[in-house]
Amino acid sequence: NAGVTQTPKFQVLKTGQSMTLQCAQDMNHEYMSWYRQDPGMGLRLIHYSVGAGITDQGEVPNGYNVSRSTTEDFPLRLLSAAPSQTSVYFCASSPGQFGGYTFGSGTRLTVV
Amino acid sequence: AQSVAQPEDQVNVAEGNPLTVKCTYSVSGNPYLFWYVQYPNRGLQFLLKYITGDNLVKGSYGFEAEFNKSQTSFHLKKPSALVSDSALYFCAVRPPPDSNYQLIWGAGTKLIIKP
Numbered sequence: 001n002a003g004v005t006q007t008p009k010f011q012v013l014k015t016g017q018s019m020t021l022q023c024a025q026d027m028n029h030e031y032m033s034w035y036r037q038d039p040g041m042g043l044r045l046i047h048y049s050v051g052a053g054i055t056d057q058g059e060v061p062n063g064y065n066v067s068r069s070t071t072e073d074f075p076l077r078l079l080s081a082a083p084s085q086t087s088v089y090f091c092a093s094s095p096g097q098f099g100g101y102t103f104g105s106g107t108r109l110t111v112v
Numbered sequence: 113a114q115s116v117a118q119p120e121d122q123v124n125v126a127e128g129n130p131l132t133v134k135c136t137y138s139v140s141g142n143p144y145l146f147w148y149v150q151y152p153n154r155g156l157q158f159l160l161k162y163i164t165g166d167n168l169v170k171g172s173y174g175f176e177a178e179f180n181k182s183q184t185s186f187h188l189k190k191p192s193a194l195v196s197d198s199a200l201y202f203c204a205v206r207p208p209p210d211s212n213y214q215l216i217w218g219a220g221t222k223l224i225i226k227p
Contacts (some may be wrong), residue, residue, distance in 0.1 A: 004155075033214075043156075043202070050144040059215075090155055100158035101215070102145055 002026050006091050006104035013081040013111045018064030021076040021107050029102070031094040032074040033058070036087040037106075043090070045048065049074055081111045115203050118218035125193045126226050129134045133188040133221045135203030144206040146215065147177055151199045159201075162186060173197070185223040193225045 007022045009047050026031065033048035045058030049068040063085060065077040074093075076086060092101040125131045134155045134197025137143065147159040151158045177188045188201060203218040 040219075043217045045214065048214065065225035092156075098144070098161075098163055100161055101148070101156070102158065103148075105155045107155075 002102065004091055004093055004102050004104040006107050008107060009105065010108050011110070013109065014079070015081060015111060016077070017081050018101060019078050020080065021078070021089055021091075021109075023074045023076065023104060024072050025074075025091075025093040026072065027102065028071060028091060029093035029095050029099075030071070031096065032068065032094050034064070034074070034076045035092065036060065036085075037090060039046045040086050046089075049083075050072075051110065078109075083111045085109065086111045114205075114207055114216055116203055116216050116218040118201075118203055118221045120221050122222045122226045124226065126182055127195055128192055131190050131193045131197070131210075131223065133201050133203075133223060133227070134185070135187060135218055136183070136185045137203075137205045137216075138184065139205050139207040139216070140151065141208040143208060145177070145179060145183055146204040146206070147171065147175070147186075147188050148202045148204065149199050150202065150220075156202060159188070195225045198225045218223075 004025045030051050034046040046058045046064050047066040049055045052068050052071050055066050087092045088106050090106050091104040094101045145162040146158040150156045151157050160169050162169045162179045170176045176188050179186050200220050202213040202220050206215050
């Protein structure tokens, strides 16, 4: 019963590098989302998806891309890393409107 | 604008005492309400939710929350605090219509339980 799996757990990038944060869930949840968590700012929604093939922007989408080719996977791509993207990133999934979210354990990203 | 407020950045409680973590919201209609907990260096964990029905909702780890429609509040409570309850607590609201399952999040309240 893995739930939501995020990889990697830690990553250091140089400014301008690109990378993909992986997120996979094995609960057949329709909804998946990416958040970033910064000190004093709570959770901010980056992108979300309500099903395979459907994605949309959240509150802070600039500098990030997503795709949802399968129900299980929802990768987050950083196109050209900037120090402002230093944060902890969480992936979450939900079975639908009545369900709570299940969160991954997070990826701590540092951009130098 | 729709919003969720957690008016206390930090709540300090002695072990064994009752605890309350406050949440109020400004959302039209009848929203769904949630509480999550985050332990240090961990992801958020779902605690409980209110969808409809009884205003007192029971959740994980002995927590409960009381929905008050007239005061637009959803305070988290526990009768007897444990040191292990020390964590960051988030209130979240899903406003209707629920076409995209998104949540509006409070900023979080740090709960410190002192032995």
